Every structure is written in structure tokens, then in C-alpha cells.
Amino acid sequence: MEEHLTKDQRKALRQEEWKKQLQKEQQGKRMSKILWWVGGAALLAFSVWFLVVVVNSSNSQSVSTDTSIKVPGVTSKDISEGPTNAKVVMVEYADFQCPGCGAAYPTLNKLESEYKDKMLFVYRYFPLTQIHKNAIASAKASYAAYLQGKFWPMHDQLFANQQTWAESDNPTTYYDQYAQALGLDMIKYHKDFNDPATEKIVKDSEQASLNLGLSGTPTIFINGQQVMGFNPLNGYNDLKKIIDEQLKK
Amino acid sequence: MSITKDALPVFPRLPFSAKYLSYAVLVLAFLGFLDATYLSILHFQNVIPPCSLAHGCETVLTSKYATIAGIPIALIGSAFYITIMILTVLGLQTKNFLFTNLLMLITGTGLIISIGLVYLQAFVLHAFCQYCLTSEVINFLIFDCAWWLWRRYYKED
Numbered sequence: 120m121e122e123h124l125t126k127d128q129r130k131a132l133r134q135e136e137w138k139k140q141l142q143k144e145q146q147g148k149r150m151s152k153i154l155w156w157v158g159g160a161a162l163l164a165f166s167v168w169f170l171v172v173v174v175n176s177s178n179s180q181s182v183s184t185d186t187s188i189k190v191p192g193v194t195s196k197d198i199s200e201g202p203t204n205a206k207v208v209m210v211e212y213a214d215f216q217c218p219g220c221g222a223a224y225p226t227l228n229k230l231e232s233e234y235k236d237k238m239l240f241v242y243r244y245f246p247l248t249q250i251h252k253n254a255i256a257s258a259k260a261s262y263a264a265y266l267q268g269k270f271w272p273m274h275d276q277l278f279a280n281q282q283t284w285a286e287s288d289n290p291t292t293y294y295d296q297y298a299q300a301l302g303l304d305m306i307k308y309h310k311d312f313n314d315p316a317t318e319k320i321v322k323d324s325e326q327a328s329l330n331l332g333l334s335g336t337p338t339i340f341i342n343g344q345q346v347m348g349f350n351p352l353n354g355y356n357d358l359k360k361i362i363d364e365q366l367k368k
Numbered sequence: 369m370s371i372t373k374d375a376l377p378v379f380p381r382l383p384f385s386a387k388y389l390s391y392a393v394l395v396l397a398f399l400g401f402l403d404a405t406y407l408s409i410l411h412f413q414n415v416i417p418p419c420s421l422a423h424g425c426e427t428v429l430t431s432k433y434a435t436i437a438g439i440p441i442a443l444i445g446s447a448f449y450i451t452i453m454i455l456t457v458l459g460l461q462t463k464n465f466l467f468t469n470l471l472m473l474i475t476g477t478g479l480i481i482s483i484g485l486v487y488l489q490a491f492v493l494h495a496f497c498q499y500c501l502t503s504e505v506i507n508f509l510i511f512d513c514a515w516w517l518w519r520r521y522y523k524e525d
Contacts, residue, residue: 166398166401171409220419222416247421250419337419
């Protein structure tokens with residue numbers, strides 16, 4: 120058919136075809152540009168959704184108990200609260216500078232007050248000295264308060280104000296404030312705080328925890344069973360369930 | 369015209385084309401985005417992990433340096449990586465040197481901030497968080513790619 124066309128006509132036809140092709144190419148380029156943006160946004164949105172799902176599923180993992188670590192029994196040297204002949208004994212290995220322990224403290228406090236007649240609560244020092252520079256000092260402050268019968272109020276003060284003193288280069292100024300507020304004999308408190316025997320007790324407890332094979336805090340044992348996968352912030356129901364089971368036995 | 373080119377100092381041959389360098393930046397920024405967004409989600413879901421002697425993530429993430437005026441650094445990181453991705457795609461599509469310049473500026477700033485954050489972990493907190501370190505390594509690599517990209521465009525001009 121093209122054979123019947125004149126030279127000029129053929130030229131015009133070819134030019135039109137080129138134009139069409141150019142337009143097509145430009146359209147394709149525009150489409151690919153748009154695809155980059157739409158595809159990129161979709162990929163990012165999908166990954167955010169995926170991450171939220173991952174965080175949520177690891178958050179709601181179920182709590183279990185493990186007896187592979189044999190936790191030493193309670194002695195008169197232990198810092199404890201509650202009836203000594205209680206059916207349930209909860210032992211917490213904790214570090215006052217650990218944010219996880221700070222987050223768990225309101226939960227544990229609530230359980231302590233609810234089960235104060237049926238449960239013995241034991242606090243053992245496990246200062247994570249490698250990662251927390253004020254772990255030892257805070258434990259010493261609590262022990263000095265313990266010697267004046269004020270361990271638990273001091274324990275509450277230390278956890279409640281953890282953010283204030285955690286990274287401080289001079290945490291004792293804060294501890295002194297808490298001791299003063301609790302009405303402690305400050306001369307005796309300072310003497311006990313600086314007593315090498317106090318530091319020895321804390322460090323011995325650290326070594327005992329490491330020897331036991333504990334790797335972090337808070338580590339909680341209920342009647343010798345280690346609570347695994349416990350979420351410091353919302354583990355209340357999980358712990359309550361284990362305590363109730365033990366009470367029924 | 370060739371005189372001015374010859375007068376320029378001779379750069380070593382660049383190993384990759386601008387296109388592949390841009391793709392490398394995109395992949396790295398995407399990985400960084402996943403990392404930073406994961407930490408942001410943890411922050412907003414208020415997940416506080418137990419403290420472990422094996423790693424110091426909780427120490428780093430719950431320290432006062434983890435937020436600036438209430439905004440978690442991880443979230444700033446997510447925005448940082450999105451900005452990088454946008455600039456890179458714009459650079460690829462428009463071939464405008466302006467975007468490469470901006471990329472250079474923002475990745476350079478990111479690198480300096482990363483060095484600061486590594487310093488804080490090493491000398492102030494004495495604890496390292498593997499998620500943060502991953503992000504800092506990514507920033508270093510992105511900066512390298514952006515630098516090569518910048519050089520490439522500079523040479524092609």
C-alpha cells in the first residue's frame with residue numbers, strides 16, 4: 120500500500136510513527152517514575168506493618184517456668200518481706216540500675232501487697248557491674264538502709280527515681296536525699312555505706328548470681344521455678360497465675 | 369573545552385556507575401530504615417527488655433541520650449533514611465546535581481552524628497546496642513556511596 124504513496128507522504132507517515140513511538144517512550148518513562156514512588160511507598164508501608172506484627176508477637180509470648188537453675192534456699196541473711204513459713208517464696212535477682220527491674224517494680228510491689236500474708240518475697244543483689252556504673256553504689260545504699268530496717272522504702276525510692284541517678288557521676292548525693300527523707304540516722308548510714316563489709320556483701324551476691332548461671336535481671340524464681348519470658352511491664356497476670364497455682368498445691 | 373578537563377587533577381577510575389551507586393544507597397537506606405523503625409516501634413510500644421550481661425541494648429535505649437526533647441533518636445533515624453531514599457530517587461530520575469549535593473550534605477551530617485552516638489555508647493554509657501551499631505555502620509557505608517556518587521557526577525560534569 121505504501122508503494123502508492125508519494126515520497127513526501129511516506130516521509131510524513133514515518134515522522135508520525137516516530138512521534139508516536141517517542142510519546143510511547145515518554146509515557147513509559149513517566150509510568151516507571153510513578154511506579155518507583157508508588158512501589159517505594161508501598162514497600163515502606165508494608166515493612167512498617169511487618170515490624171509492628173513482629174514486635175507484637177514477641178511481646179505476647181507466653182510465660183513458662185524452668186527448673187534447670189537450682190536457686191539457693193532462703194537464709195536468715197536474705198533480705199525478705201512476708202511470713203517466713205509462707206507457702207510461696209518469690210526470689211528476685213535484681214539490679215537497682217536496670218530499667219527492666221525498674222519497670223517490674225510496680226508489678227512486684229502490687230503482688231507483694233496482695234499476697235503479703237501468703238508469700239515471702241526475697242530480694243537478692245545482682246548488680247550488672249559491666250553495664251551499669253552505679254549498680255554497686257545503689258545496692259550499698261539499700262544495704263545501709265536495711266541495717267536501719269528501711270530496706271523496702273529505700274528500694275522503692277531507688278526504683279522510683281532510677282532515671283534521676285542512673286547515669287549520674289555522683290549518685291550518692293541522691294541516695295543521701297532518699298536516706299534523709301526516710302529519716303535514717305545519717306551518721307550511721309554513711310558509716311555503713313562506706314563500710315567495706317557492705318561492699319563485700321553486694322559483691323559476694325553478684326558473684327553468687329554469676330556462679331548460678333544467671334545472665335541478667337530481673338530474674339524471678341517462684342518456689343524454685345525460674346519464670347521465663349516475663350515481661351517487666353505487664354507481667355502481672357502471668358506471675359499471679361504461677362503464684363495461685365503454687366498456693367493451690 | 370578539553371583543556372579545562374585536562375587541567376583537572378586525575379581521579380582514579382571510579383568503580384561503579386552512578387546508577388549502581390544510587391541503588392546501593394537505596395538498599396542501605398532501606399536496611400537502615402528497617403532497623404531504626406524497629407527501634408521506634410519498640411519505643412512507642414513501651415517494651416522494656418530485661419537487662420542482660422550479654423548485650424547492652426536496654427541500657428542504651430533507655431538512657432537519657434535515646435531521646436531528644438521526647439523524640440526518640442530511632443524515629444529521627446527513620447526520617448533520615450526516608451529522606452535519603454527520596455533524594456536518591458529524585459537524583460536518579462532528574463539527574464540533577466542538586467540532589468547529589470543534598471545527599472552528600474545529609475549523609476555527612478548522619479556520619480558525624482553516628483560517630484557521636486558511638487562515642488556515647490563507648491565512653492559514657494559503657495554499653496553497646498547492636499541495633500544502634502548496625503545503623504551506625506550503615507550510615508558509614510551510605511556516606512561512602514554518596515561520596516563516590518558525588519565524585520562521579522563531579523567528574524561527568
